[in-house]
Amino acid sequence: MEAIVRLHGLGLDYHSAQGETRAVEEVSFAVYPGELVSLVGPSGCGKSTILSAIAGLLPPSRGRVELAEGIRVGYMLQKDHLLEWRTIFRNACLGLEIAKKLNATTKQEVWALLEKYGLADFAFRKPSELSGGMRQRAALIRTLALKPDVLLLDEPFSALDYQTRLHAADEVTGIIRSEQKTAILVTHDISEAIACSDRVLVLSKRPAVLKNTYPIQLDGAKTPFQARESADFHCYFNQIWKDLDYHE
Amino acid sequence: MNDNTSASQKAYLAALQRQKHWVTFFQWACLGLFLLLWEVCAALGVIDPFLFSSPSRMVRSCVELLSGGELFYHIGITVFETVLGFTLGTILGVGIAILLWWNPFLHRVAQPYLVILNSLPKTALAPIFIVWIGNNMGSILAVAILTSVIVTILNVLNGFLSVDPEKQKLIATFGGTKRQLFFAVILPSAVPDIMNALKINVGLSFVGVMVGEFLVSKAGLGYLITYGSQVFKLDWVMLSVVILALLSAFLYRAILYLEKAVLRWRE
Numbered sequence: 001m002e003a004i005v006r007l008h009g010l011g012l013d014y015h016s017a018q019g020e021t022r023a024v025e026e027v028s029f030a031v032y033p034g035e036l037v038s039l040v041g042p043s044g045c046g047k048s049t050i051l052s053a054i055a056g057l058l059p060p061s062r063g064r065v066e067l068a069e070g071i072r073v074g075y076m077l078q079k080d081h082l083l084e085w086r087t088i089f090r091n092a093c094l095g096l097e098i099a100k101k102l103n104a105t106t107k108q109e110v111w112a113l114l115e116k117y118g119l120a121d122f123a124f125r126k127p128s129e130l131s132g133g134m135r136q137r138a139a140l141i142r143t144l145a146l147k148p149d150v151l152l153l154d155e156p157f158s159a160l161d162y163q164t165r166l167h168a169a170d171e172v173t174g175i176i177r178s179e180q181k182t183a184i185l186v187t188h189d190i191s192e193a194i195a196c197s198d199r200v201l202v203l204s205k206r207p208a209v210l211k212n213t214y215p216i217q218l219d220g221a222k223t224p225f226q227a228r229e230s231a232d233f234h235c236y237f238n239q240i241w242k243d244l245d246y247h248e
Numbered sequence: 249m250n251d252n253t254s255a256s257q258k259a260y261l262a263a264l265q266r267q268k269h270w271v272t273f274f275q276w277a278c279l280g281l282f283l284l285l286w287e288v289c290a291a292l293g294v295i296d297p298f299l300f301s302s303p304s305r306m307v308r309s310c311v312e313l314l315s316g317g318e319l320f321y322h323i324g325i326t327v328f329e330t331v332l333g334f335t336l337g338t339i340l341g342v343g344i345a346i347l348l349w350w351n352p353f354l355h356r357v358a359q360p361y362l363v364i365l366n367s368l369p370k371t372a373l374a375p376i377f378i379v380w381i382g383n384n385m386g387s388i389l390a391v392a393i394l395t396s397v398i399v400t401i402l403n404v405l406n407g408f409l410s411v412d413p414e415k416q417k418l419i420a421t422f423g424g425t426k427r428q429l430f431f432a433v434i435l436p437s438a439v440p441d442i443m444n445a446l447k448i449n450v451g452l453s454f455v456g457v458m459v460g461e462f463l464v465s466k467a468g469l470g471y472l473i474t475y476g477s478q479v480f481k482l483d484w485v486m487l488s489v490v491i492l493a494l495l496s497a498f499l500y501r502a503i504l505y506l507e508k509a510v511l512r513w514r515e
Binding site: 055056057075076077078079081085094095097098099146 | 384414415417418419420421422423424428432436439478511514
């Protein structure tokens with residue numbers, strides 16, 4: 001199968017008055033259509049920087065990012081960043097509006113997504129009236145409205161409290177699976193990475209290199225919630241924990 | 249309130265209401281007591297009504313000035329200058345703030361000038377304006393605008409810059425331009441800051457207009473105050489000050505309504 005995203009020795013440096021920071025040393029990997037891949041690594045290891053480079057927001061310092069022809073990339077940030085003065089519907093339309101693709105058809109599609117994921121009743125409410133999980137769903141719909149082929153998720157649950165976070169992870173991965181999207185999830189939460197994805201890539205601390213890759217196979221687990229109950233879950237957890245080497 | 253509201257809740261609400269009434273009562277009582285004391289002291293000769301005026305004397309001169317139609321004229325001039333002053337000051341200030349947000353280089357160059365101009369008492373420039381622009385309303389407006397424009401620039405620019413940079417990233421992920429970022433996120437986010445600037449500017453603009461009218465001395469409540477004090481008509485002076493207080497309260501209220509309307513429109 002043809003890779004949808006491929007990194008060839010991607011390296012990224014930051015420049016500031018204090019000096020040059022090597023955020024990412026050299027990272028190469030490929031993501032295939034329909035896959036959900038997680039990037040885990042210690043805080044500040046350059047995980048988010050890699051996503052920014054894939055999204056084309058940051059030019060690579062070394063190496064390159066190769067995207068399959070004609071694919072669209074969607075980005076989901078840590079916080080939902082819903083605009084408080086807009087209704088949920090108008091928030092969900094923001095991406096289309098900015099991309100100048102808002103018309104009767106795409107509006108209809110946004111409606112369909114809101115209905116499908118249980119937000120239709122809240123379409124004309126303000127974000128402040130919604131729970132954290134619902135807000136995150138609305139943010140995902142805002143991204144999905146642009147019909148991306150690949151979703152980049154930058155710690156999308158870390159701003160939520162623990163319970164909401166488990167639920168949101170369940171919901172969001174469910175939505176990604178049912179929409180048959182490819183996704184790259186960046187997280188510092190090992191269990192989230194194992195529970196949500198098909199493959200976990202472990203990064204070293206800064207400057208990041210790829211330390212290890214784990215294809216995740218949890219028997220019978222269909223949702224992240226069930227995955228956490230699986231017997232193999234803890235094996236993966238322990239291995240990745242060792243890789244991350246927090247005591248180093 | 250529905251029927252199943254508990255007795256304790258009813259009692260709580262009643263107590264809340266009672267307290268509210270008492271606050272309103274004492275607010276008016278303070279004013280009444282002050283006016284009464286003033287009137288009595290003036291009548292008994294404790295204070296010289298020629299220098300301190302008195303509520304009854306103020307009412308009399310108010311009727312006197314109203315019958316000649318002069319008072320409305322002076323009030324009209326002052327209100328016109330003030331409203332025009334803070335409106336232009338706010339528009340100009342927001343415009344410059346937008347420019348400085350758009351061009352960070354310009355912002356850095358302008359920074360020290362803004363800081364110095366902000367702490368400079370703008371009314372000190374009033375005599376210079378009179379020399380430059382002339383002894384007319386133009387100078388008064390120039391002072392009024394100058395008093396409000398710098399604060400507006402600083403507050404609104406601060407509002408623009410305090411928008412979460414992650415929101416900028418959000419717009420970037422949709423391939424948005426700086427223009428789109430500004431109109432979709434930055435400007436609506438800063439609406440409360442702009443409204444706040446407007447509220448501050450009402451007061452500042454009054455200061456500018458007063459100083460301008462003191463110096464230009466042709467019309468307006470500021471003129472009435474200087475003229476009144478020069479000819480020892482303290483009744484006029486006191487009356488003008490009271491009217492000014494009422495006007496500023498009224499304008500502030502008007503801004504609050506405007507704010508509500510704008511926030512609704514933003515939605």
